[in-house]
Amino acid sequence: MAEALKPLETRSTCCYCGVGCGVIIEHDGKQITGVRGDPEHPANFGRLCTKGSTLHLTVQPDSLAVRALYPELRTNRESQRARTDWNTALDHAADRFAQVIREHGPDAVAFYISGQLLTEDYYVFNKLAKGLIGTNNVDTNSRLCMSSAVVGYKQTLGADSPPACYDDLKDTQCLFITGSNTAFAHPILFRRIEDARAANPAMKMIVVDPRRTDTAEQADLHLALLPGTDIALYNAMLHVMLWEEWIKPDYIAAHTEGFEALRKVVREYTPAMAAGICGLDKKDIEKAAEWFATSGATMSMYCMGTNQSSHGTHNNAAIINMHLATAQIGKPGAGPFSLTGQPNAMGGREVGGLSNLLSGHRDLGNAEHRAEVARLWGVDSVPEKPGLSAVELFDAMAEGKVKAVWIACTNPAQSMPDQNLVHKALETCDFVVVQEAYRNTETARYADLLLPATSWGEKTGTVTNSERRISRVIQAVPAPGEARHDWDAAMDFARRLGNKLDNAQTGKLFPYANEEEIWNEHRESTRGRDLDITGLSYATLESQGPQQWPFPAGATRGKVRLYEDGIFPTASGKAKFVVTEHRETVEKADAQYPIRLTTGRLRDQWHGMSRTGTVARLYAHEAEPMVHMNAADMARRNLKDGDMVRVKSRRGEVVLRLLESASVRAGQAFMPMHWGRNAMSGLGTNALTIKAFDPYSKQPELKHAAVQIEKLEDS
Numbered sequence: 001m002a003e004a005l006k007p008l009e010t011r012s013t014c015c016y017c018g019v020g021c022g023v024i025i026e027h028d029g030k031q032i033t034g035v036r037g038d039p040e041h042p043a044n045f046g047r048l049c050t051k052g053s054t055l056h057l058t059v060q061p062d063s064l065a066v067r068a069l070y071p072e073l074r075t076n077r078e079s080q081r082a083r084t085d086w087n088t089a090l091d092h093a094a095d096r097f098a099q100v101i102r103e104h105g106p107d108a109v110a111f112y113i114s115g116q117l118l119t120e121d122y123y124v125f126n127k128l129a130k131g132l133i134g135t136n137n138v139d140t141n142s143r144l145c146m147s148s149a150v151v152g153y154k155q156t157l158g159a160d161s162p163p164a165c166y167d168d169l170k171d172t173q174c175l176f177i178t179g180s181n182t183a184f185a186h187p188i189l190f191r192r193i194e195d196a197r198a199a200n201p202a203m204k205m206i207v208v209d210p211r212r213t214d215t216a217e218q219a220d221l222h223l224a225l226l227p228g229t230d231i232a233l234y235n236a237m238l239h240v241m242l243w244e245e246w247i248k249p250d251y252i253a254a255h256t257e258g259f260e261a262l263r264k265v266v267r268e269y270t271p272a273m274a275a276g277i278c279g280l281d282k283k284d285i286e287k288a289a290e291w292f293a294t295s296g297a298t299m300s301m302y303c304m305g306t307n308q309s310s311h312g313t314h315n316n317a318a319i320i321n322m323h324l325a326t327a328q329i330g331k332p333g334a335g336p337f338s339l340t341g342q343p344n345a346m347g348g349r350e351v352g353g354l355s356n357l358l359s360g361h362r363d364l365g366n367a368e369h370r371a372e373v374a375r376l377w378g379v380d381s382v383p384e385k386p387g388l389s390a391v392e393l394f395d396a397m398a399e400g401k402v403k404a405v406w407i408a409c410t411n412p413a414q415s416m417p418d419q420n421l422v423h424k425a426l427e428t429c430d431f432v433v434v435q436e437a438y439r440n441t442e443t444a445r446y447a448d449l450l451l452p453a454t455s456w457g458e459k460t461g462t463v464t465n466s467e468r469r470i471s472r473v474i475q476a477v478p479a480p481g482e483a484r485h486d487w488d489a490a491m492d493f494a495r496r497l498g499n500k501l502d503n504a505q506t507g508k509l510f511p512y513a514n515e516e517e518i519w520n521e522h523r524e525s526t527r528g529r530d531l532d533i534t535g536l537s538y539a540t541l542e543s544q545g546p547q548q549w550p551f552p553a554g555a556t557r558g559k560v561r562l563y564e565d566g567i568f569p570t571a572s573g574k575a576k577f578v579v580t581e582h583r584e585t586v587e588k589a590d591a592q593y594p595i596r597l598t599t600g601r602l603r604d605q606w607h608g609m610s611r612t613g614t615v616a617r618l619y620a621h622e623a624e625p626m627v628h629m630n631a632a633d634m635a636r637r638n639l640k641d642g643d644m645v646r647v648k649s650r651r652g653e654v655v656l657r658l659l660e661s662a663s664v665r666a667g668q669a670f671m672p673m674h675w676g677r678n679a680m681s682g683l684g685t686n687a688l689t690i691k692a693f694d695p696y697s698k699q700p701e702l703k704h705a706a707v708q709i710e711k712l713e714d715s
C-alpha cells in the first residue's frame with residue numbers, strides 16, 4: 001500500500017524515457033509547483049534524473065508562450081493560420097478527411113502518432129483508423145526506436161514480451177549492454193546497475209558500443225566495434241561458446257528449435273575473422289564470450305544502437321540466440337532485455353498501434369486475429385492490406401498518394417531521417433493536422449490545422465515501461481487554454497467523420513466517457529493473449545501500485561519474469577534460433593563521404609527538445625549542438641576544437657561547432673539527435689541521416705550515415 005499523499009499532491013509517472021519512474025506532482029490545484037520521485041514506485045524508488053526532477057519547470061506559466069492554447073486553422077496555403085473554435089476545427093477536419101476518403105479511398109489518409117501518447121490515446125487512434133475508416137495507415141514514432149526489438153522477440157521467442165525485469169539486476173553476474181548508452185538514455189536504470197555492481201563486485205559489465213560513452217567508461221570490457229558489425233561479433237561469441245562447449249545442449253534440445261542451421265553458420269565466424277570485421281581484438285571477443293556463457297546469470301540490455309539498423313531485427317535475434325544457446329533466460333538475473341526509449345512505446349505495442357499490428361499483440365497478417373479484433377470492435381472486418389510504416393508513409397505523402405494526415409504528439413519534421421524529404425512530404429500533403437501541446441515544433445509549421453493537446457500533469461491514463469510495468473498517469477492541474485486530451489479530440493473527430501461517411505456504427509465504436517472506459521475495452525482485447533491484463537483495473541493499479549503484465553483475471557500480482565518454465569508462445573512451445581549473418585550498413589564511407597556518422601542522446605535533453613528546451617538549467621550539460629570528432633581526423637583536416645564546420649551527407653547538410661572528443665574512433669563522428677533547425681543551420685541532425693530500413697521491422701538506419709566534414713570558410 002502506497003503512503004498517503006498530502007491533499008495537493010498527485011501520484012503519476014515521468015513522461016520522458018522508458019524507465020517509467022514514478023513521480024509525485026506537487027501543485028496548488030491550478031499550477032504545478034514541484035515534483036519529486038515516488039519512493040513507492042518499483043521502477044525508481046524515489047529517484048529522478050535531471051530531466052525528471054525538472055519536469056515541473058516545463059509547465060510554468062512562462063512556458064505558455066510555446067504552448068498551443070486554442071485550435072488554429074488555415075483554409076489555404078497562402079494564408080496564415082488563425083484562431084478558431086473546436087467545432088469549426090473538427091468539422092473542417094472531418095470534411096477534408098471524408099472528401100479524400102470518398103475520392104481516393106481510405107488508404108489516402110493516415111495517422112502518425114507517438115510513443116509519448118498514453119495507452120488510452122493510442123487505443124482510440126488505432127480503432128479510428130482500422131475500425132472506422134478502414135485503413136491500416138496508423139504508424140508511430142516508436143517505429144523509429146523499437147520495432148526491430150518487437151520483430152526480434154517474435155521471430156525467436158514467439159511474442160513481443162521482454163522476459164526480464166529491473167529487479168533481475170540483483171542476481172545478474174554478467175551484464176551485456178549493447179547499443180545503449182544507458183547512463184544517458186535511461187539514467188535511473190543505470191543507477192540501479194551501479195547499485196547492483198556495488199553490491200556484487202564480482203559482476204562483470206561488458207559494453208558494446210563504437211563510442212566510448214559514459215556507460216562504456218564504466219565497463220569491465222568495452223568492445224568498441226566498428227558501426228554496424230554487431231552480428232559478426234555476436235556470431236563469433238557464439239562460435240567460441242560452441243568451441244569451448246559452454247552451450248547448454250539439454251536446454252537447446254528441450255526448449256528450442258533450429259540450432260543446427262545456426263551452428264553451421266556460426267562455425268564460419270571465428271574470433272579472428274570477426275576481429276577483422278569488427279575492428280576488435282580477438283582476445284576481447286573470446287573474453288566476452290566466456291563471461292557471457294559462464295557467468296551463471298547473464299542479462300543483455302540493448303536499445304537504439306541495436307534497433308536503428310538496416311539489420312536491426314537480426315541484431316536482436318543474434319543476441320537472443322546467445323541467450324537461448326546458453327540457457328540464459330527464464331531465471332533470475334538473466335535474459336535478453338530490450339529497453340524502450342519512450343515512456344509508452346510498450347503501451348503502443350500492446351494496443352497494436354503500428355501499421356502491421358492489431359490490439360492485444362495480434363498480427364494484421366493473421367486472418368483469425370483480424371476476425372477477433374473485428375468481433376471485439378463490432379465492425380464487419382479489419383482491412384487486410386498492411387498500412388504504411390513511418391518511412392513509407394512520408395514517402396507516400398511526398399508522392400501525393402497520402403493526401404490527408406493527422407500527426408499527434410510527435411515531430412517528424414525533425415525526428416524522421418532524411419529531413420528534406422519529410423519536409424517535402426508535409427508540403428505536398430493536401431491537408432495536415434497537427435495535434436500538439438507545443439506550437440513551435442518543426443512539424444507545427446506545416447499544420448493546416450493545429451489542435452492544442454494536454455501535456456504531462458494535465459492528462460490521465462496509463463503507460464507501460466520497459467519491464468512490462470503498467471503505471472497510472474494522473475491529471476493534477478487543469479489544461480491551459482482550450483487544450484484537450486488526445487483521445488478525446490480524436491474521438492470527437494471520429495464521430496463527426498463517421499457521420500459524414502454515413503457510418504451508422506460510429507456511436508457504438510466510440511462510446512467512451514472517460515479514460516477508464518477505454519482502458520476496460522483495451523484490457524478485454526488482451527484476454528487469453530500473452531499479455532493478458534484482464535485482472536488489472538484502474539482501482540487495482542491505484543491500490544496495489546504499478547503492475548507488470550501478464551495480469552490475468554484472478555491474478556494477485558503481475559508476472560515478474562517470463563519463460564521460467566521453458567515454454568514459449570510458439571506453435572511448438574519451443575523458442576526458435578534465427579540464422580543471422582553479418583551485413584554491411586547500407587551507406588558505406590567512401591572517398592567523397594569518408595566519415596561514418598552516428599547519432600544519439602545527450603544526458604539532459606529529450607527528443608526534439610519541445611519540453612526540455614524550455615528549461616535553462618538543462619543546457620548546462622551541453623549548451624549547443626556539436627559534432628564530436630577524433631583528434632587524428634581533425635589534424636588531418638586542419639580543424640581545431642570549436643571550429644564551425646559543415647557536415648554534409650548525400651541528403652543534406654548542417655552547420656555546427658566541432659568538439660574534439662576521444663570518445664569516437666578515427667573515421668567516425670557523433671552528433672546528438674536533439675537539435676533541429678537552429679540559428680547556425682537550416683536543418684537539424686536528421687537532414688544527414690538515411691531512410692533505408694530493416695526489411696522485417698521497417699525501422700530506419702538512423703545510426704549510420706556517411707558524411708564529409710569541412711571547416712566553414714569564414715569561421
Ligand code: SF4
Pocket residue numbers: 014015016017018019020021044047048049050051052053186187188189
Ligand atoms: Fe524520467 Fe527516465 Fe529520468 Fe526516470 S530515468 S526520471 S523516467 S527521464
